[in-house]
Amino acid sequence: MPRKWTGLNLASTSLFFVTLSACLLQVVFTSNMFGVTVKNSGMTGTGTTAGPTKRTHSPMVTGTSVLGVKYNGGVMLAADTLASYGSLARFKDVTRLNAVGDYTILGAGGEFSDFQAIQEILEKMDQEDKNADDGFSHSPAELFNYLRAIFYSKRNKFNPLWNEVLVGGFKDGKAFLGHLDMIGTAFSDEVMATGFGSYLALPIMRKRWHANMTEGEARALLEDCMRVLFYRWGPREGGREGGRKGEGGRLEGAKQPRTQKVELYF
Amino acid sequence: MTTHMKAQQSVPVPSIWSTEGAARLGSGATVTTSHDDGSIDHGVTQAPYERRFSPYDFNGGTCLAIAGKDFAVVAGDTRLSTGYEILSRNVPKLCKLTSKTVLASAGCLTDVRTLQQVLDMRLRMYEHDNGKEISTPAVAQLLGNTLYYRRFFPYYAFNVLAGVDDEGKGCVFSYDAVGSHERVEYSASGSGQAFVIPVMDNIVGFKNRQDPKPEYTAADIVAICKDAFLTAGERDIYTGDAVTISVITAAGVTTETFELKRD
Numbered sequence: 001m002p003r004k005w006t007g008l009n010l011a012s013t014s015l016f017f018v019t020l021s022a023c024l025l026q027v028v029f030t031s032n033m034f035g036v037t038v039k040n041s042g043m044t045g046t047g048t049t050a051g052p053t054k055r056t057h058s059p060m061v062t063g064t065s066v067l068g069v070k071y072n073g074g075v076m077l078a079a080d081t082l083a084s085y086g087s088l089a090r091f092k093d094v095t096r097l098n099a100v101g102d103y104t105i106l107g108a109g110g111e112f113s114d115f116q117a118i119q120e121i122l123e124k125m126d127q128e129d130k131n132a133d134d135g136f137s138h139s140p141a142e143l144f145n146y147l148r149a150i151f152y153s154k155r156n157k158f159n160p161l162w163n164e165v166l167v168g169g170f171k172d173g174k175a176f177l178g179h180l181d182m183i184g185t186a187f188s189d190e191v192m193a194t195g196f197g198s199y200l201a202l203p204i205m206r207k208r209w210h211a212n213m214t215e216g217e218a219r220a221l222l223e224d225c226m227r228v229l230f231y232r233w234g235p236r237e238g239g240r241e242g243g244r245k246g247e248g249g250r251l252e253g254a255k256q257p258r259t260q261k262v263e264l265y266f
Numbered sequence: 267m268t269t270h271m272k273a274q275q276s277v278p279v280p281s282i283w284s285t286e287g288a289a290r291l292g293s294g295a296t297v298t299t300s301h302d303d304g305s306i307d308h309g310v311t312q313a314p315y316e317r318r319f320s321p322y323d324f325n326g327g328t329c330l331a332i333a334g335k336d337f338a339v340v341a342g343d344t345r346l347s348t349g350y351e352i353l354s355r356n357v358p359k360l361c362k363l364t365s366k367t368v369l370a371s372a373g374c375l376t377d378v379r380t381l382q383q384v385l386d387m388r389l390r391m392y393e394h395d396n397g398k399e400i401s402t403p404a405v406a407q408l409l410g411n412t413l414y415y416r417r418f419f420p421y422y423a424f425n426v427l428a429g430v431d432d433e434g435k436g437c438v439f440s441y442d443a444v445g446s447h448e449r450v451e452y453s454a455s456g457s458g459q460a461f462v463i464p465v466m467d468n469i470v471g472f473k474n475r476q477d478p479k480p481e482y483t484a485a486d487i488v489a490i491c492k493d494a495f496l497t498a499g500e501r502d503i504y505t506g507d508a509v510t511i512s513v514i515t516a517a518g519v520t521t522e523t524f525e526l527k528r529d
Contacts, residue, residue, distance in 0.1 A: 055319075056319070057318065057319055148379075152376055152380060155321050155376070156321070156419070158319060158321065160319060160321075179353070181323070181348075181376075183321055183322070183323055183374075183376050184376035184379075184380075185323060185325065185346075185348075185353075185374075185375045185376045186375075186376070186379065187346055187353065187354050187357045187375070189354050189356065198351060198353075199351070
């Protein structure tokens with residue numbers, strides 16, 4: 001006897017009906033002697049009365065590109081330290097890279113508050129690992145898939161986390177580098193970039209990447225790409241890099257992710 | 267100032283920031299009128315628009331499948347794009363569902379991956395419930411139902427399902443985004459669909475030809491697939507980089523990769 005299906009889609013469908021009814025009632029035109037006024041329900045859950053929009057429809061404080069490269073023995077990410085408020089360089093010394101768990105680093109462009117929300121979510125997951133105290137810590141690929149599921153579920157509710165995220169890591173001798181988009185488009189590759197870096201830096205990275213790059217070569221590649229972004233793309237400030245090393249690398253005994261702030265002067 | 271607009275009924279909101287918005291806005295929703303006080307209304311008060319987030323993205327790519335006498339061949343390119351950008355050259359579109367069925371999907375990658383995960387879960391449940399592996403026509407029906415389940419917020423996935431049925435014959439099913447499906451001899455979906463289907467109509471369907479149709483072997487069909495992707499890759503910007511081609515027989519699934527132009 002077939003089991004009743006209670007999988008993913010059931011929840012998605014019922015959520016959509018809530019969304020659908022909210023959309024239909026979104027804008028109502030009323031006509032009176034003073035002209036047409038627009039009543040915007042703002043896609044709230046009830047969808048019947050005017051009110052502020054409670055979904056993300058545009059990012060406010062944003063970060064720009066994050067670059068990532070896999071090298072022999074690890075993964076390296078680079079990002080600048082600026083969070084902009086439109087065209088204003090609002091916060092000049094933020095960390096857009098973060099280390100999670102024992103094996104993973106992530107960096108995000110897009111809405112900075114959503115990136116902070118992602119950090120909290122992954123921090124909770126890491127804390128559960130620590131609480132279990134059984135020696136297991138989630139691998140980068142697992143964290144990546146978990147984050148992808150969160151992004152997809154939020155996009156289904158039309159309330160996305162407005163970020164483009166790079167997740168990198170190194171566990172059990174295997175490097176991982178994945179890219180995640182705000183609707184949940186997830187894929188992995190050897191070199192990656194988010195935001196404007198995908199236009200300016202990614203072609204350089206694709207051309208210069210080769211298997212068995214050393215850490216120094218990877219670092220030089222990322223610095224060169226950051227320099228190009230500095231010259232050609234407005235929002236930037238300083239620079240910061242996060243490195244994930246495999247065991248037996250140049251930094252003896254450094255098993256934790258190493259994050260280093262670098263002042264880049266061009 | 268009293269101004270009374272003619273349009274009393276509610277007008278659908280044209281959202282110009284989403285992909286469907288631009289088309290809707292062009293369908294005459296705005297009217298330029300002048301008021302008594304001399305100001306000109308460019309139609310914004312009648313049809314205000316807002317930016318809206320679009321949950322879909324078109325990631326491009328082409329998939330095709332051809333059924334033979336006792337085999338089926340399914341192929342998909344490996345390029346992932348968004349807009350005019352290539353996100354990756356190495357994201358295969360094929361997904362092996364069972365030892366006798368392969369699904370190829372083009373469209374929006376995030377929906378494709380979710381659809382594959384949902385199917386994977388359902389197929390495992392089927393095996394536990396029924397004690398056997400699911401047959402290809404049953405997977406075809408399941409996929410159709412799964413897509414229709416999201417009829418009002420569709421999976422943006424254009425699928426082609428291929429495999430061998432219980433009698434050992436090759437079968438191919440083609441789908442639209444909401445689950446309408448049909449068993450066919452050959453099918454293609456995705457951005458290069460219009461370039462590939464005419465080629466297959468001629469060479470596999472032998473349409474509008476009087477000469478006798480040969481009995482193709484699996485190797486012949488694989489060669490036809492390669493030609494079809496070379497054709498599509500030449501003119502479709504979203505198709506290229508490489509193709510993964512799987513041949514499904516009663517013995518199992520074998521896969522090969524064929525390089526295409528990277529431009």
